[in-house]
Amino acid sequence: MYLLKVYCANCQTLLYKYQKEGPGFLIKCYKDRIQEDYTNGDLKCPKCGEKFARDAMYQRKPANKIIRAKVYVRR
Numbered sequence: 001m002y003l004l005k006v007y008c009a010n011c012q013t014l015l016y017k018y019q020k021e022g023p024g025f026l027i028k029c030y031k032d033r034i035q036e037d038y039t040n041g042d043l044k045c046p047k048c049g050e051k052f053a054r055d056a057m058y059q060r061k062p063a064n065k066i067i068r069a070k071v072y073v074r075r
């Protein structure tokens, strides 16, 4: 696992610090692996209001399904 910083693609605001497992694109964020949450928990960017994810379940775990192109990530 490694730490990713997840940013709003629209205004570059930091949204999450997330513990990602495995390679590849960020498709979802398991809620229990979000280490720091800078949002108001409504899946919208706190600065510009852009919606960047939807509630979903993966393998029976609650997750935020990332809307493609709404975020970018940095190590």
Ligand SMILES: [Zn+2]
Pocket: 008, 009, 010, 011, 012, 013, 045, 046, 047, 048, 049, 050
């Ligand atoms: Zn934003």
